[in-house]
Amino acid sequence: MARDVQITIDCADPAALAAFWAEALGYRLQDPPEGFESWEQALDAMGVPPENRNDASAVLDPEGSGPRVFFQRVPEGKQAKNRMHLDVRAAPGVEDEARMAALESEAERLVSLGATRLERHEPAPPLGSGHIVMTDPEGNEFCLD
Numbered sequence: 409m410a411r412d413v414q415i416t417i418d419c420a421d422p423a424a425l426a427a428f429w430a431e432a433l434g435y436r437l438q439d440p441p442e443g444f445e446s447w448e449q450a451l452d453a454m455g456v457p458p459e460n461r462n463d464a465s466a467v468l469d470p471e472g473s474g475p476r477v478f479f480q481r482v483p484e485g486k487q488a489k490n491r492m493h494l495d496v497r498a499a500p501g502v503e504d505e506a507r508m509a510a511l512e513s514e515a516e517r518l519v520s521l522g523a524t525r526l527e528r529h530e531p532a533p534p535l536g537s538g539h540i541v542m543t544d545p546e547g548n549e550f551c552l553d
Contacts, residue, residue, distance in 0.1 A: 412475070414476045414477070414478055414479075415475050415476070415477045415494070416478045416479075416480060417429075417477065417479050417480070417548065418481075419546050419548075420481065420482075420546060421462065421481070421546070422464050422465040422499055423465050424481045426465035426477075428521055428545050429477055429479075429544065431521050432523070432544075435440055435468070435469055435470065436467065436470050438467065438468050438537050439464070447461075447523070450459075453542035454498065454501055457460040464478065464479060465478075466479065488542070489549060493548070493549045493550050493551065494550040494551075496550055497513055497550075497553055498510060498552045498553065499514075501513055501515065503521045507531075508528075508531070508538050509551055511553075512540070515540050515542060519542075521545075522544070523542050523543060523545065523547035525540065525541075525542050526541040526542055528541075537553075539553045
C-alpha cells in the first residue's frame with residue numbers, strides 16, 4: 409500500500425523558510441484551522457504564547473498531488489551537508505541548451521528570493537542532463553533539475 413509523504417525541514421525561522429519554499433515550489437502556505445480567519449486568531453484561541461508562534465509552518469501543493477512540506481524550529485543550526493535533498497524539477501521535458509537556459513532563469517528567480525547558487529553541472533550524456541546546485545535561505549542544499 410502506498411503511503412502519503414510529508415517532507416520535514418528543521419530550521420531557525422519556519423515562517424520565512426515556508427514562504428521561500430512556497431514560492432520556489434509553486435505551493436501555498438497552509439490555511440489556518442477551520443473556523444479561523446488567520447493563524448494569529450487560531451494560535452490565540454489555542455493559547456500559544458507569542459514566543460512559540462513561529463515554531464512551525466507548512467506549505468501545500470495547491471493541486472493536492474505533491475507532498476506537504478513542514479518546517480519546524482530547532483535550536484541548533486545546520487551542521488553539515490544534507491544527507492537528503494530536494495530536486496526541484498524546473499525544466500521537465502526540456503533538453504540541451506534550452507534546458508540549461510530554463511534552469512539558469514529559475515536559479516536567478518530563486519536567488520532573488522534568498523537562495524544561493526553553488527555550482528552548475530553541465531550535461532553529461534547519456535545519463536546526465538545537467539543541473540544547478542543551490543541552497544535555500546538557511547543553507548539547505550537542493551538541485552534545480
